[in-house]
Amino acid sequence: MIIKLIIFFLSTLVVTLNLITQRDTPTDFIKIVNDSRYPVGEYDVVTQDGYILKLFHIPGDRSRPVLLMHGVIDSADTFVLRKNTSLAIALANAGHDVWIGNNRGNKYSRRHQYLDPNTDREFWDYSFHEFGYYDLPAIIDFVLDNTGAKSLSAIGHSQGNSIFLVLGATRPEYNERIRVLVSLSPICFLNNLKNSASQILKLLPAITRFLSIIGQEEIFSEDTVSARVFRYICGSKKSYSFCAHEIFFRLAGSDSEELEADFYPAVVAHYPTGTSKKNAVHLSQVGARRTFAEFDYGFRNLDIYNSTVSPEYDLSKVTMKVALLAGLNDNISTIKDVTLLRNKLPNVVEYNVVNHKKFNHIDAVWGRNMHIYLFPSIFNILSKHG
Template identity: 45%
Template sequence: MKSAIILLVAIIQLTPAAEPDAESLLRKVSELTLSEDGKLNFTQLVTKYGHTAEQYEVATKDGYLLKLFHIPGKRSSVLLTHGLGADADLYVIRGHGSLGIALADRGYDVWLLNNRGTKFSRRHTALDPDKDKKFWDYSFHEMGYYDLAAAIDFVLHQTGEEKIMAIGHSQGASQFFALTSLRTEYNQKVKLFLALAPGAFFFNMPPLFQIAAGAGPLLLELAKILGIEELCRDRGALVTLIKIICTKGIISYEVCVKGAIFPFLGYNPAGFELSFLRTVLGHAPSGLSRKCLEHYDQLYLRKKFGQFDYGVSGNLGKYGHPNPPDYALSKVTTDVALMAGELDTLSLVQNVKVLKNQLPNVVHFEVIEATTHTDFVVSGEASIYLFPSIFRLLQEYD
């Protein structure tokens, strides 16, 4: 449910993949349509905008090898976690207007996590993502329980700090709440968590989402039967073809943005302009698992923020109960700031308020005007509507 757009791409991926030579050709054609920043990688973007980028590989307790980026600074450390189908790139692709670069401009020590399955983190100590379906047996639950935990511990070890600050967008917030509700010791390692458009509760969703979520179980089960566990692979031929189609001018913008993105995530042409398509599509989408979408679809259908539902027999074996347990949000004792977008049609303001009422230490709640779901990370206007609030909060805990 978390992104019907990604679900549509998943459906397209049910067709056979292109041959390697054709895939390579598609990539070359695609690169011709991208902007300069759309062609630059993370390190090149950070360097272009005046900073140094470092890369580390962090191992999780269940064997995944994650790429963790670092933009060194002298102020407190801030760890950024991305949303579903994205990776750390989206925090730097607007240059000085991106949150990652803007934080570095103000001297913060910026760390950026790339969750398992993204283009930067397709490695495991024993599993091959191209051969072993077990590699893709995860959702935001494991991204929190293992990935985020490993990143926090690594940053604390590298910096010698006792606590860090963290920011998570959408799924990045889901995984934080999963982690801190289950491994409560991590509440003591984060002095402030900023949840941007957090994904937790999905009540009273718009009709379009209800239709997509209703079809979700059938479509995802079909993908499972066909053996499709990886979705939206960065260099997959069909994803590349979509990128080509969506970077061809005003008609592409009408179809790909106004027709596909805005209806699901919120309408704001000023935050996602035509020219930006040629940059963002050089970096997104990034890979994810089928199970990620299935877990979010379950949250909507069950009207709960809980662990993955394996069915009665599976739940009895895993949880000792026929129903999956809810995440105990009362155990999330970290100071939390919640930010909802006024125009967000995915993380609705009213649902973020439900989350607020269940968390014990909400120190700040704010509805950001003229902001959609994607605007939190890619809007050209984020420096006007969003960054001032973030900087004020970080200053209080710096």
């Protein structure tokens, strides 16, 4: 199937390059939230190593702050795309003070105090390790300083949970600042990927080697030809039967009732967004080594870690309360891998398999009826532990 996809894109590339014109910029986060009749603030958060991150805020009860963190090649948009039935708006409706973060390198956080992402390769020298070690502490400290709260609740999706595990393991003092982490489709171990997700993981080393040869450090940038071709080909309802079924569903798990044709173009307009090649390499290493470990620098490990092997993250140090929510139809965050994570963490307060048989990796953020299947569980967890 991967070969078929490559052939399909190559065969249409010449035609589409001649047809693509500059399109309107997709509706951004603030416009989406304002359309739901909520005010929204935006802030620049500067990390210890100089990255400038965009943080959005939907005001509510300042004693009840909740931080939402997106997954891989995603942005804050993912939590508001469903507008009035999206997770961020549902939390705001319930009175929470809602903060939505963006990791370095995506379309909202493509800035640095000294480095230019277009000319300085050093800008892209990061993986999800830096998301957890630098980005999260800066965001959490900013939220707590602005609300006056001593701790906050957090909700992560996919890799948005990996980074909290990195945080808790490498900066354990932050465990006390998290009331509870609600982990939606959590990513930690990648030992039991299914179908196309497993194939993509195996291909990642070859793909990243090719990117190194051509000097490409950023992937899925908004302005690249490949991104524009993808959005041109897959950005309309007409492409739903191919792009949704043969790309999104094969990777994440199929659920056409939740990601329907009418809504699907809104997803493609906002997803994917940029990250570093190094982040993809780190994920491939986690899968290949079958362990959740720091970035493997090869022969440089001895200088960096004083060991020939990059160290595993010590999950026993992640003492924050964690609630795991998984799906039977998730090809990426599989039940087996979530169970492995459950057995490694010392303070899992809940482990729920979502009561919807087709619940997959993307339903948690884009599902049409998640306000029925998923949100009650989230609010219950926040009520009990947040």
